[in-house]
Amino acid sequence: MTIMGTRPEAIKLAPVVMELGRRPDFHLRLCATGQHRELLDQALASFDLTPDIDLRIMSPGQSLATVTARAVEGLFAVIARERPDVVLVQGDTTTTFCGALAAFYNRVAVAQVEAGLRTPFKYAPFPEEINRRLTTRLVDYHFAPTEGAREALLAEGVPNACIHVTGNTVIDALLMTRDRVRERRPSLPDRVAERVNGQLLVLVTGHRRESFGEGFRNICLGIRDAAEAVPDALFIYPVHLNPQVQAPVGELLGGHPRVLLVESLAYEPFVWLMDRCTVVLTDSGGVQEEAPSLGKPVLVMRDTTERPEGIAAGNARLVGTSRRRIASELITLLRDPNERARMTSVHNPYGDGRASERIVDSLHLMLVGDRPGREEEADPIAAVSSSFLQRGGTNGGG
Ligand code: UD1
Ligand code: UDP
Secondary structure: OEEOHHHHHHHHHHHHHHHHHHHHOOOOOEEEEOOOHHHHHHHHHHOOOOOOOOOOOOOOOOOOOHHHHHHHHHHEEEEEHOOOOOEEEOOOOOEEEEEEHHHHOOOOOOEOOOOOOOOOOOOOOOOOOHHHHHHHHHEEEEEEOHHHHHHHHHHOOOOOOOOOOOOOHHHHHHHHHHHHHHOOOOOOHHHHHHHHHEEEEEEEEOOHHOOOOHHHHHHHHHHHHHHHHHEEEEEEEEEOOOOHHHHHHHHHHHOOOOOOEEEEOOOHHHHHHHOOOOOOOOOOOOHHHHHHHOOOEEEEOOOOOHHHHHHHHHOOOEOOOOHHHHHHHHHHHHOHHHHOOOOOOOOOOOOOOHHHHHHHHHHHHHHHOOOOOHHHHHOHHHHOOHHHHHHOOOEEOO
């Protein structure tokens, strides 16, 4: 049973679900909590997926406590009824943690996709860092995207035999979608199609809870300053549906002639824009992973990141939520092609597009072979590796 609740979980689990569907040995149940509604449906539709079970838990402006309570209660009942051999969760959302907890309460094995991401800070990102750490304690099989993630898990005492470095499934989703949109332009909202014509283009996303309030106001002001300073640049900002994001963005950027606020985009048009833009400005985890694979410079509006590989590769830069820093970094990159060139080598530190295949191979071994918790040498999954895993990532274009 795969469990998902939000947009990034749908996008990152879609390639795994598709791969499971190609293997006759698996009987898959796709369970959505519906922590997100429109964003989840939009992401699922991009991959033609329909949940078998949908708990529909979202309420407007929901609190963390409400999402957690509804998700655990609903998922506990579903897992108790369906009794899957394994529950698969992804990432670090509240649905992720609750899926793992509900499986544990039912004594059902848990596997986590995108395991082992860490910052040293309890509150950054909030609440994802704690969701990750708690989820790790509940998980039997850890699909880590990078060697760095494996090391973080080892440092917390997770046995090596239960960790499998696979690459990140978001790169599987990205590369298949990139190929499709390069072949045929996806349909874009009219306002976007009318305005994009080869100019300097900044693609913006932002939604982190730790930035709500002052942080978001500064982000918007930084964008506005940069838009004023570089009049030949167009900013396209698909605004997250969270009311805490919609309010400041609408107030501070609405009506600016060169900042186009649009509704969240389906995955294909979003990838199309990422592939065409000059710079990405984001606090998103998924976008931080995708942009380097398209050779795009990314300014990350956070003080810390659990995805250091993009920073080390030179494609990403942490700019925090300071108005002045966001504006000055944007202006420099937009005005100076040499500065951009230093950040634009195509680099795939997060995967090679085959993560889902590796995950499903591992799951197969796990389900037909040994059970969790056996010693390293007895675990057949420890044998699953590839040259990608041993190299710890790849360079070069997707
Ligand atoms: C959630 C995840 C975050 C992830 C992000 C991806 C938690 C606590 N947070 O944050 O880790 O990075 O999703 O986008 O798990 N809303 C809608 N429709 C939607 C989605 C959201 O109206 O389709 C609005 C609702 O008012 C909802 C609010 O946004 O109550 C917050 O949604 P929630 O899932 O709690 O948090 P996100 O900030 O979206
Ligand atoms: N994305 C999308 N449409 C948008 C904005 C983002 O399809 O309008 C995709 C993006 O390509 C990435 C994922 O959504 O794969 C990231 O989701 P989000 O930023 O909401 O969550 P995070 O990754 O920060 O958890």
